[in-house]
Amino acid sequence: MATTTTSHGTSPGPSRAPEAAPRGFDPATARPFLEQFDRLKADLPGGSLSWVRDLRDQGRARFAQLGFPTVKNESWRYTNLRALDKLAFQPAVAAETGVRFDVLPTVRAAGTSGPRLVFVDGRFRAELSSTAGLPAGVELLNLADALTHKPDLVGEHLGRLATPDDLPLVALNTAFLADGPVLHVPQGVEVAEPVELVFVSVGSDEHPTSFHPRTLIVAEDNARVVIVEHHVGLGTGATLSNGVGEVFVGANASVHHYKVQREHTNAFHLSHTAAKVGGHGVYDNFILTTGAKLSRNEVRSTFDGEHGDIHVSGAYMVRGDQHVDTSTFIDHAVPCCTSREVYKGVIDDTARAVFQGKILVRPGAQKTDGYQQNRALLLSETAEIDAKPELEIYADDVKCSHGATAGELDDQQLFYLRARGIDKEAARGLLIGAFLAEALDEIPEEGVREAFQAYVSAWQNAR
Amino acid sequence: MAATTETVEQVRAVTEQKYKYGFTTDIESDVAPKGLNEDTVRFISAKKEEPEWLLEWRLKAFRAWQQMEEPHHWAKLSYPPIDYQDAHYYAAPKMKARPKSLDEVDPELLKTYEKLGIPLREQEILAGVEGSEGRSPAVAVDAVFDSVSVATTFKAKLEEMGIIFCAISEAVHKCPELVQKYLGSVVPYTDNFYATLNSAVFTDGSFVYIPKGVRCPMELSTYFRINQANTGQFERTLIIADEGSYVSYLEGCTAPKRDENQLHAAVVELVALDDAQIKYSTVQNWYPGNEEGVGGIYNFVTKRGACRGKNSKISWTQVETGSAITWKYPSCILQGDNSVGEFYSVAITNNLQQADTGTKMIHIGKNTRSTIVSKGISAGRAQQTYRGLVKILPKAEGARNHTQCDSLLIGDQCGAHTVPYIESRNRTARIEHEATTAKISEDQLFYCRQRGLSEEDAVSLIVNGFCKEVLKELPMEFAVEAQKLVGISLEGSVG
Numbered sequence: 001m002a003t004t005t006t007s008h009g010t011s012p013g014p015s016r017a018p019e020a021a022p023r024g025f026d027p028a029t030a031r032p033f034l035e036q037f038d039r040l041k042a043d044l045p046g047g048s049l050s051w052v053r054d055l056r057d058q059g060r061a062r063f064a065q066l067g068f069p070t071v072k073n074e075s076w077r078y079t080n081l082r083a084l085d086k087l088a089f090q091p092a093v094a095a096e097t098g099v100r101f102d103v104l105p106t107v108r109a110a111g112t113s114g115p116r117l118v119f120v121d122g123r124f125r126a127e128l129s130s131t132a133g134l135p136a137g138v139e140l141l142n143l144a145d146a147l148t149h150k151p152d153l154v155g156e157h158l159g160r161l162a163t164p165d166d167l168p169l170v171a172l173n174t175a176f177l178a179d180g181p182v183l184h185v186p187q188g189v190e191v192a193e194p195v196e197l198v199f200v201s202v203g204s205d206e207h208p209t210s211f212h213p214r215t216l217i218v219a220e221d222n223a224r225v226v227i228v229e230h231h232v233g234l235g236t237g238a239t240l241s242n243g244v245g246e247v248f249v250g251a252n253a254s255v256h257h258y259k260v261q262r263e264h265t266n267a268f269h270l271s272h273t274a275a276k277v278g279g280h281g282v283y284d285n286f287i288l289t290t291g292a293k294l295s296r297n298e299v300r301s302t303f304d305g306e307h308g309d310i311h312v313s314g315a316y317m318v319r320g321d322q323h324v325d326t327s328t329f330i331d332h333a334v335p336c337c338t339s340r341e342v343y344k345g346v347i348d349d350t351a352r353a354v355f356q357g358k359i360l361v362r363p364g365a366q367k368t369d370g371y372q373q374n375r376a377l378l379l380s381e382t383a384e385i386d387a388k389p390e391l392e393i394y395a396d397d398v399k400c401s402h403g404a405t406a407g408e409l410d411d412q413q414l415f416y417l418r419a420r421g422i423d424k425e426a427a428r429g430l431l432i433g434a435f436l437a438e439a440l441d442e443i444p445e446e447g448v449r450e451a452f453q454a455y456v457s458a459w460q461n462a463r
Numbered sequence: 464m465a466a467t468t469e470t471v472e473q474v475r476a477v478t479e480q481k482y483k484y485g486f487t488t489d490i491e492s493d494v495a496p497k498g499l500n501e502d503t504v505r506f507i508s509a510k511k512e513e514p515e516w517l518l519e520w521r522l523k524a525f526r527a528w529q530q531m532e533e534p535h536h537w538a539k540l541s542y543p544p545i546d547y548q549d550a551h552y553y554a555a556p557k558m559k560a561r562p563k564s565l566d567e568v569d570p571e572l573l574k575t576y577e578k579l580g581i582p583l584r585e586q587e588i589l590a591g592v593e594g595s596e597g598r599s600p601a602v603a604v605d606a607v608f609d610s611v612s613v614a615t616t617f618k619a620k621l622e623e624m625g626i627i628f629c630a631i632s633e634a635v636h637k638c639p640e641l642v643q644k645y646l647g648s649v650v651p652y653t654d655n656f657y658a659t660l661n662s663a664v665f666t667d668g669s670f671v672y673i674p675k676g677v678r679c680p681m682e683l684s685t686y687f688r689i690n691q692a693n694t695g696q697f698e699r700t701l702i703i704a705d706e707g708s709y710v711s712y713l714e715g716c717t718a719p720k721r722d723e724n725q726l727h728a729a730v731v732e733l734v735a736l737d738d739a740q741i742k743y744s745t746v747q748n749w750y751p752g753n754e755e756g757v758g759g760i761y762n763f764v765t766k767r768g769a770c771r772g773k774n775s776k777i778s779w780t781q782v783e784t785g786s787a788i789t790w791k792y793p794s795c796i797l798q799g800d801n802s803v804g805e806f807y808s809v810a811i812t813n814n815l816q817q818a819d820t821g822t823k824m825i826h827i828g829k830n831t832r833s834t835i836v837s838k839g840i841s842a843g844r845a846q847q848t849y850r851g852l853v854k855i856l857p858k859a860e861g862a863r864n865h866t867q868c869d870s871l872l873i874g875d876q877c878g879a880h881t882v883p884y885i886e887s888r889n890r891t892a893r894i895e896h897e898a899t900t901a902k903i904s905e906d907q908l909f910y911c912r913q914r915g916l917s918e919e920d921a922v923s924l925i926v927n928g929f930c931k932e933v934l935k936e937l938p939m940e941f942a943v944e945a946q947k948l949v950g951i952s953l954e955g956s957v958g
Contacts, residue, residue, distance in 0.1 A: 023536060074537065363875070363876070364875070366875065376887075378887065378889075378890030379890065380890060381857070381889075381890060382857070382888075383888075383890060384886075384887065384888045385885070385886075385887050386884070386885065386886045386887075387883075387884075387885040387886075387896075388882070388883065388884050388885070389881075389883060389885075389896070389898070390880070390881060390882045390883075391870075391879075391880060391881040391882075391898060391900055392878070392880045393870070393872065393878060393879050393880060393900050394877075394878040395872070395875055396872035396873065396874055396875045396877070396902045397875070397902055398872070398900060398901070398902070399900075399901055400899070400900040400901075401897070401898060401899040401900070402881070402896075402897075402898050403895075403896065403897045403898070404883070404885055404894070404895075404896040405893075405894060405895050405896070406885060406887045406892070406893070406894040407890070407891075407892065407893040407894065408890040408891055408893075
């Protein structure tokens with residue numbers, strides 16, 4: 001009361017700096033991971049490089065301070081990670097070579113092949129991978145190799161976009177950073193074939209297994225590339241995949257980054273992607289989720305030059321007691337950029353879906369055009385959706401909107417179909433399919449869209 | 464929208480005389496010593512000659528408050544920590560125990576309300592009625608000055624119908640069983656930091672009880688005025704609409720211009736039983752601070768309505784133009800089947816004002832419906848946030864919500880934010896949320912200017928159009944006032 005306000009004259013900061021003793025974290029949960037890290041760190045690739053050691057130590061230090069987030073943490077209020085603490089995860093050991101794959105997932109037509117990297121429990125499997133068909137100058141390799149043989153290729157970018165700050169999972173990944181895909185597309189090069197990245201979770205029957213894949217994608221100016229990530233599961237043991245990806249999109253470059261996550265329902269799938277888009281650049285991200293017991297995809301993208309274009313969309317279908325969390329953040333840091341988000345999801349049984357989408361328009365980012373939509377379809381009595389679409393806007397000459405809906409299938413539409421002799425289940429199937437197709441339409445790459453459509457149909461058929 | 468120097472000059476001239484309620488009343492006051500401890504709570508309770516149970520309730524609240532933390536972490540507001548010891552928690556104009564009629568009220572006070580345009584003399588309004596036959600724009604007013612209610616009009620007339628409309632401190636004596644039954648039943652004393660503080664130190668406020676089947680024949684209104692320096696105002700309003708009754712209630716507030724910030728932490732509880740309706744309208748025009756953000760009221764208010772009965776309805780309408788900081792989320796708990804909650808809000812922030820406001824709609828009963836229409840206008844260097852929750856619980860079969868939040872930005876130094884939370888646990892519930900943010904379109908401006916309107920008038924017209932959906936929800940007398948207020952609040956922001 002008897003105070004004079006001086007502080008609100010300062011420029012509006014988009015978010016508060018992380019505090020010393022942050023609210024909403026549980027540092028005690030860090031301990032088992034820290035002990036494992038301290039045992040393993042000498043054997044991690046690139047250990048002879050001081051910058052790699054520093055990066056890992058920073059990750060370790062921050063994770064030690066934070067531990068896993070709790071539901072008191074605003075960005076985790078709907079996703080509880082308490083289950084992780086109970087599971088006593090062991091780090092994945094060198095990939096079990098006994099595992100055989102009859103067919104690896106692909107979006108390619110049968111009988112064709114193309115560039116592909118395969119990771120089993122976070123570790124690279126050279127015998128399943130191929131770099132055939134890539135234009136000259138394009139580098140596609142695994143991070144462990146890159147750190148050992150071509151550290152300069154990754155040194156400039158690794159850890160620059162996804163920084164631990166108040167993101168404990170990024171900190172944890174950074175500490176354990178060891179392997180994952182590295183793709184570097186030089187200036188002006190267009191990669192015609194989609195690059196497929198296959199992540200297989202196998203785990204162990206003896207104990208829960210954790211791994212921390214790290215992805216680095218760099219598309220220099222005027223480059224173009226399509227990337228398709230497949231995340232699948234094979235074993236029956238609990239797994240934790242705590243992935244972090246960094247995507248650099250140069251000026252006038254375009255990166256189409258699609259992901260389908262179909263892990264087993266004993267898997268925890270946590271993923272953080274940070275992207276930066278140069279002037280006139282395009283970053284097009286789409287995530288399809290049907291798998292995992294608990295999954296969270298966090299996509300944070302920032303405009304780094306004017307006239308950039310970011311698309312962050314996705315679809316999810318969950319049932320049983322699955323939990324799917326989509327958290328997006330689009331940072332309109334510069335003027336004249338466009339962002340578009342369309343998320344649609346279907347929730348059945350006792351499953352729960354979370355959507356948190358934030359658009360930040362920083363001071364001066366005039367002529368911003370931001371659009372966001374999320375729609376959820378609840379199929380059962382006990383399904384739940386929690387949505388938090390958020391706009392934070394500090395510029396006036398902008399056009400931003402978001403829309404959110406939640407509900408069940410439309411009775412009138414059902415009636416229309418049934419009046420034409422279609423049975424109830426088939427009619428419901430049609431409507432659900434049509435509902436999800438609207439999201440899939442956001443994928444401009446036809447081959448990928450069709451492959452993803454097939455996953456949607458497969459899920460529906462299994463209902 | 465570049466402004467000509469002429470416009471800028473004009474605007475400056477207008478802005479400087481903008482807050483016409485900024486005067487102080489020179490009146491002798493009975494003020495509690497600065498500071499806050501159990502003795503302060505006992506002092507207030509003793510001043511009000513309260514029964515033991517109420518003192519106990521206050522003390523429980525105070526003890527709970529001491530364990531609580533000021534909520535600084537989630538609202539998009541920035542202000543220095545408040546020193547709760549550096550204020551008076553009780554200030555009352557010196558007067559006889561309780562004035563029997565207006566003649567016993569200090570003429571200085573009457574003059575104050577006259578200046579504010581608040582009618583305390585019943586005959587004046589009645590005279591107005593005579594001039595406009597057929598209509599009854601009469602408003603019964605409870606005037607709260609700092610910590611006490613100084614006068615309540617039309618009491619006798621209302622009493623004939625069994626309506627109780629009086630200061631809450633009076634209700635404690637007059638109908639203790641009602642107060643005891645409902646006080647804290649919607650906003651418990653442990654609810655949140657400011658509501659808990661209010662529970663400990665609330666001084667006055669209005670109490671309304673509408674008996675079964677009665678339709679209150681006039682608008683009831685409370686006018687809050689903070690006058691004393693270094694005081695906080697903690698009023699508590701409790702409105703109970705018994706089965707099948709209806710009441711429309713208006714709340715207005717102003718405060719003098721002062722360079723220090725003053726705290727206003729009110730609690731409003733509404734209870735609607737079967738088939739009852741409460742319409743609660745607020746025009747909040749506390750002193751917003753000056754152009755540099757010095758002074759102004761910190762408005763931390765907890766307002767909540769419980770639709771306890773079947774087919775009950777609670778409607779909140781607010782026009783928020785004042786206060787340096789607004790922290791306010793009028794909410795509805797839709798417990799009764801088929802109950803309806805509504806929230807219509809226009810919030811305008813200019814200069815360095817900050818507002819974090821919105822609503823919560825908690826759907827518990829079957830076929831409960833809620834509508835949220837929020838219009839935020841941010842100008843100058845102001846920051847404004849809509850924060851809302853729509854929660855559908857598993858038993859709320861057939862629940863419906865429609866939310867529309869629109870923000871308008873005027874100038875590139877301000878901010879407008881939207882933070883809605885949507886939680887649904889019932890598939891038959893249908894929730895729709897839409898939000899937009901834009902500036903006043905060049906086309907609209909051009910259209911108006913082309914027809915000879917000045918830029919200022921054009922903006923005012925467009926903004927009023929933008930707010931129309933909300934303003935039309937206000938009772939007529941208020942709507943006119945509010946429209947003017949919308950214009951005034953934005954003066955100086957164009958360019």
